[in-house]
Amino acid sequence: MKYVIVGGGVAGTTAAEELRKLDSDGEIILISQEQHPLYSRVLLPHYLKGLVERERVFLKKESWYEEKNIEWLRGVEVVKCDTKNKFVELSDGRELPYDKLLIASGNEPRVVDGDVRGVSYLRSLDDADHLKQLLNERKKGDPAAVWGGGLIACEYLNLFVAHELPTTIALRGQHFWSKNLNEEAGEFLNEHLRQQGVKILTEQKFLGVEGEKELEGMKLENQKVECDILGIGIGVQSDLGWIKDAEIEVDRGVKVNEFLETNVEDVWAVGDVAEYFDVVANRHIMFGNWQKAMSQGRVVAKSMAGERSEYQQVPSYAMEILGLDITFVGDVELAAADKVLVRKGDEHGPTLMLMRDNKLVGAVVMGRNSDRVPLTKVIDQRTGDLAKVMNWQGIDQEILA
Numbered sequence: 370m371k372y373v374i375v376g377g378g379v380a381g382t383t384a385a386e387e388l389r390k391l392d393s394d395g396e397i398i399l400i401s402q403e404q405h406p407l408y409s410r411v412l413l414p415h416y417l418k419g420l421v422e423r424e425r426v427f428l429k430k431e432s433w434y435e436e437k438n439i440e441w442l443r444g445v446e447v448v449k450c451d452t453k454n455k456f457v458e459l460s461d462g463r464e465l466p467y468d469k470l471l472i473a474s475g476n477e478p479r480v481v482d483g484d485v486r487g488v489s490y491l492r493s494l495d496d497a498d499h500l501k502q503l504l505n506e507r508k509k510g511d512p513a514a515v516w517g518g519g520l521i522a523c524e525y526l527n528l529f530v531a532h533e534l535p536t537t538i539a540l541r542g543q544h545f546w547s548k549n550l551n552e553e554a555g556e557f558l559n560e561h562l563r564q565q566g567v568k569i570l571t572e573q574k575f576l577g578v579e580g581e582k583e584l585e586g587m588k589l590e591n592q593k594v595e596c597d598i599l600g601i602g603i604g605v606q607s608d609l610g611w612i613k614d615a616e617i618e619v620d621r622g623v624k625v626n627e628f629l630e631t632n633v634e635d636v637w638a639v640g641d642v643a644e645y646f647d648v649v650a651n652r653h654i655m656f657g658n659w660q661k662a663m664s665q666g667r668v669v670a671k672s673m674a675g676e677r678s679e680y681q682q683v684p685s686y687a688m689e690i691l692g693l694d695i696t697f698v699g700d701v702e703l704a705a706a707d708k709v710l711v712r713k714g715d716e717h718g719p720t721l722m723l724m725r726d727n728k729l730v731g732a733v734v735m736g737r738n739s740d741r742v743p744l745t746k747v748i749d750q751r752t753g754d755l756a757k758v759m760n761w762q763g764i765d766q767e768i769l770a
């Protein structure tokens with residue numbers, strides 16, 4: 370049996386590792402665009418803050434692949450796939466036949482026009498090395514800016530403030546995570562950031578970067594923000610071109626069912642690239658998350674080895690932004706909820722409870738990380754009906770359609 374895995378991140382590498390446990394003779398080929406052995410993206414911000422040494426971010430040694438008899442092709446990418454004749458084509462021109470194919474190609478940051486020194490993205494270890502160098506060159510008091518309002522934008526704020534760089538953030542909407550936070554939660558977060566000394570510019574349009582070779586500023590529609598380091602955190606996108614060309618169904622990501630199967634036989638997808646059918650949410654969702662990518666890698670390996678297995682786990686994500694904890698649990702897309710219950714903010718900040726068909730399907734919690742476990746349980750067991758949630762969370766009758 371010949372297994373080909375596209376993407377050497379946590380989802381693909383976990384799948385390869387599990388496959389080797391389940392099939393000691395099969396040929397496993399792991400194709401990785403990056404040069405590094407598996408490392409933790411989660412630890413990159415810690416490495417950048419100087420809390421973790423660079424070598425500690427690696428989760429596998431180079432020798433591991435050979436020890437496990439996994440053929441690791443690094444520094445090449447899959448550019449084409451022929452699902453009828455079952456082979457993939459690599460960027461170096463080689464063609465690799467497969468019996469079973471796994472797509473675990475993750476995603477990449479969205480980029481802006483303008484390539485001057487001082488502009489930073491944060492997805493890979495190479496990005497982190499570059500950012501570390503930029504930060505080392507800056508001194509306390511140098512102006513910094515961030516464009517965007519999601520997870521990576523938060524990481525930039527944490528980093529820039531820790532380096533004592535006065536920071537301005539420009540947001541396209543009124544607040545962070547416009548798809549997941551309502552106005553009250555968004556304003557609570559904005560106010561928290563202002564109190565930490567961050568300047569927030571809302572409803573902005575980004576026109577480009579200023580500077581010849583070195584960054585001098587960020588051009589917005591009505592103003593220029595002077596900065597000599599700029600973090601771009603405007604979300605991610607997957608390279609779906611070659612996948613779509615192979616007639617594998619894609620939408621926002623590669624569409625898979627609860628068994629992580631695509632519409633094409635013997636082709637699966639997992640991790641950040643997968644738009645998977647979440648049996649608890651009862652719809653397809655995308656949720657970029659380390660733990661989920663790893664669990665999906667484990668589950669899909671079983672299926673690829675012949676034991677068809679369903680993936681079921683309520684995803685959750687917790688992070689800290691300048692001292693405020695924010696936790697996302699389950700299906701947190703406001704537009705997909707038919708009711709949003711709001712527990713008013715106290716010193717902790719508001720909690721949003723997303724309901725669909727009279728069941729709790731997701732929650733966004735500010736300042737109360739300890740709610741993560743009980744919320745996950747209620748969503749998972751589908752026991753959160755309206756009355757229970759209102760009573761349990763002390764919701765004061767505030768129901769937004």
Ligand SMILES: Cc1cc2nc3c(=O)[nH]c(=O)nc-3n(C[C@H](O)[C@H](O)[C@H](O)COP(=O)(O)OP(=O)(O)OC[C@H]3O[C@@H](n4cnc5c(N)ncnc54)[C@H](O)[C@@H]3O)c2cc1C
Pocket residue numbers: 375376377378379380381400401402403410411412413414445446447448473474475476491492493524608639640641642657658659660662686687688
């Ligand atoms: C800075 C940062 C901090 C984060 N912090 C957290 C956190 O605290 N908690 C959390 O849960 N999650 C966090 N995440 C998200 C988490 O890291 C991702 O959800 C997870 O890494 C997804 O794993 P993956 O294997 O699906 O994709 P990836 O890790 O993106 O791996 C996919 C790999 O496939 C390669 N590839 C792409 N296309 C091809 C191709 N055509 N051919 C060959 N190879 C290809 C890519 O180069 C990449 O190496 C963080 C992410 C970042 C960037």
